[in-house]
Amino acid sequence: MSLLLRMEPREELIREETNASHFGVATWAQATSPSPDWRVRQKESVRTAIFERKYRQILDVRLSHLPVRLPFPRTKIIDRLKENDRSAPNWDAQERLLETETELAFLHKSLSSPPKGVRSDTAPKMRRLDAIWDYLSLSARRLESVLSQRVGRMNFNVGLFFRSDLPSSYLVDLGESTHWEIAALSITANAEADSLVRRLSDRGADQVTKREFARTTASLREIDNAYRDYLRKMRKVTTISDKVLEWRDALEYYVDLFSADSLAAFRVPRAISVASLDLNILNYLSTGLHGALQELRQILAFEYAAQLAAFSWLPSDDRFATDLLLYELETG
Amino acid sequence: MEPIVLLDTNVVLARCLDSSMDAKAKLANEVFRVLSDVALKPHITESVRTEFETKLHARVGQIADAVRRLAQEPAPASQSSMKSSLEVMEDTFAHLRSEATEAAGALQLLEARLVRGMGEASVITPDAWSNLLGMVAVQTSTLLAEIQKRFDTCHLEVIRRSPVVDHEKFREVVPKTDLEHIASAAGLAESKKCKVIFVTLESQLHAVRDQISNLQPDLTVTAPVYLLGQIQRIRGTK
Numbered sequence: 001m002s003l004l005l006r007m008e009p010r011e012e013l014i015r016e017e018t019n020a021s022h023f024g025v026a027t028w029a030q031a032t033s034p035s036p037d038w039r040v041r042q043k044e045s046v047r048t049a050i051f052e053r054k055y056r057q058i059l060d061v062r063l064s065h066l067p068v069r070l071p072f073p074r075t076k077i078i079d080r081l082k083e084n085d086r087s088a089p090n091w092d093a094q095e096r097l098l099e100t101e102t103e104l105a106f107l108h109k110s111l112s113s114p115p116k117g118v119r120s121d122t123a124p125k126m127r128r129l130d131a132i133w134d135y136l137s138l139s140a141r142r143l144e145s146v147l148s149q150r151v152g153r154m155n156f157n158v159g160l161f162f163r164s165d166l167p168s169s170y171l172v173d174l175g176e177s178t179h180w181e182i183a184a185l186s187i188t189a190n191a192e193a194d195s196l197v198r199r200l201s202d203r204g205a206d207q208v209t210k211r212e213f214a215r216t217t218a219s220l221r222e223i224d225n226a227y228r229d230y231l232r233k234m235r236k237v238t239t240i241s242d243k244v245l246e247w248r249d250a251l252e253y254y255v256d257l258f259s260a261d262s263l264a265a266f267r268v269p270r271a272i273s274v275a276s277l278d279l280n281i282l283n284y285l286s287t288g289l290h291g292a293l294q295e296l297r298q299i300l301a302f303e304y305a306a307q308l309a310a311f312s313w314l315p316s317d318d319r320f321a322t323d324l325l326l327y328e329l330e331t332g
Numbered sequence: 333m334e335p336i337v338l339l340d341t342n343v344v345l346a347r348c349l350d351s352s353m354d355a356k357a358k359l360a361n362e363v364f365r366v367l368s369d370v371a372l373k374p375h376i377t378e379s380v381r382t383e384f385e386t387k388l389h390a391r392v393g394q395i396a397d398a399v400r401r402l403a404q405e406p407a408p409a410s411q412s413s414m415k416s417s418l419e420v421m422e423d424t425f426a427h428l429r430s431e432a433t434e435a436a437g438a439l440q441l442l443e444a445r446l447v448r449g450m451g452e453a454s455v456i457t458p459d460a461w462s463n464l465l466g467m468v469a470v471q472t473s474t475l476l477a478e479i480q481k482r483f484d485t486c487h488l489e490v491i492r493r494s495p496v497v498d499h500e501k502f503r504e505v506v507p508k509t510d511l512e513h514i515a516s517a518a519g520l521a522e523s524k525k526c527k528v529i530f531v532t533l534e535s536q537l538h539a540v541r542d543q544i545s546n547l548q549p550d551l552t553v554t555a556p557v558y559l560l561g562q563i564q565r566i567r568g569t570k
Contacts, residue, residue: 162403168393175473301484316350
């Protein structure tokens with residue numbers, strides 16, 4: 001399984017529409033103090049905890065950006081989101097993603113603990129390298145799934161926008177932030193996985209096999225340092241990309257929740273009238289989203305300049321882009 | 333003291349173009365090459381950055397709006413069996429233009445994109461039309477992200493707005509759309525006590541360069557082809 005994500009634009013390839021809830025990306029890798037979730041040994045319990053955490057994040061973090069009281073009780077909103085997710089056509093894909101998240105949680109826990117075994121023993125080092133490889137590989141699989149769902153949700157929002165009289169900035173905000181979030185996660189994940197593998201094997205992530213990776217001459221301490229650096233750098237970007245997700249979800253859920261007559265209509269494609277919403281709140285959420293997005297663009301431009309330059313959504317001579325730029329130049 | 337080189341929005345837009353597509357892109361590339369050769373950073377004022385982002389957002393928003401209008405109308409094929417889809421689309425766009433005169437540019441861009449998307453098909457099915465509109469709506473925001481990326485990879489340093497920005501001084505001379513940029517550039521020259529070069533592709537602004545320099549002698553408005561000469565003159569190496 002590859003350690004790297006596909007870099008060609010997904011937006012052209014994914015036609016699926018989904019309105020399923022999104023996982024954040026940053027929290028799983030944070031080396032926080034043990035929480036009740038981590039004390040739970042059983043896989044099923046961890047899986048359930050991760051599943052529940054997603055909805056807590058939506059309510060406690062993303063919807064906390066709304067400057068108004070929620071129109072429905074929190075528990076009812078969560079129940080509706082779960083019901084919607086379970087009945088979505090991509091439920092199987094959501095389940096697979098949850099499975100991957102669970103496996104990653106176990107791997108992360110094992111990598112965060114001191115290695116077992118005596119100093120002279122080579123087994124702990126081998127186990128560490130094995131676990132790191134599996135971790136990188138699973139992370140790539142997880143992000144591929146997360147990013148596909150982001151595109152699916154954008155497609156869903158296009159359909160919703162077509163049936164609404166919402167300001168066009170609404171679709172532009174959702175689309176722009178989704179593209180940048182996808183770019184940020186793809187660029188960072190690949191750059192940092194490659195950097196970690198190079199540090200330990202002198203070759204790129206697409207140039208070594210698991211077996212070759214395990215033959216590194218690096219010490220256990222060097223291996224742990226490389227892994228910790230990988231996590232730290234990933235966390236730096238994913239914390240900001242999750243902020244983008246927070247504000248985008250807040251904007252999307254605001255429009256959906258506050259235009260719904262009842263919770264049964266929430267997450268159901270329907271005609272939405274801007275008259276049911278407050279334009280000041282839409283502007284407030286849009287401003288928050290732009291702020292988070294600016295931060296994300298800055299970190300990419302400065303810390304991943306070469307990778308960003310190489311990343312492209314459209315060919316440099318794309319006619320649509322060229323026409324737009326020329327039009328702006330001509331009209332001054 | 334080294335001069336500060338500020339770029340106009342049009343130079344930045346031209347830099348985002350593929351250089352094989354337009355002569356202005358070559359001029360913009362020349363600006364960046366000169367600056368790299370003389371070891372000076374390209375700068376922009378906050379007003380230029382805002383104008384760049386605002387213009388793009390507004391235009392892309394207009395395109396998204398126009399796509400939605402089309403999505404809410406019947407597909408071109410179902411309106412009349414006597415006309416081809418292209419002919420029906422021409423009628424539809426004529427109608428849209430009469431309704432939304434402010435979005436003429438966006439409609440022109442969208443029309444060209446849709447005609448390319450339809451390819452050779454003389455009749456397009458409602459499903460294919462709906463898919464095409466959905467794809468173009470997504471692609472519209474892709475377009476924005478792509479141009480923003482090209483902007484971000486120019487590595488422009490944004491100069492914070494100076495506390496001394498005097499619009500009145502230039503109001504009679506500078507076109508309204510450039511007033512904030514020029515007043516900001518002049519404010520920068522004054523507050524930093526340095527020479528500022530403002531590079532533009534706009535002939536209107538270039539035409540009043542002497543009047544601008546008379547009002548603020550430390551501010552030079554120039555075109556890309558003269559940039560190197562202006563830098564050398566200020567450095568005293570010419």
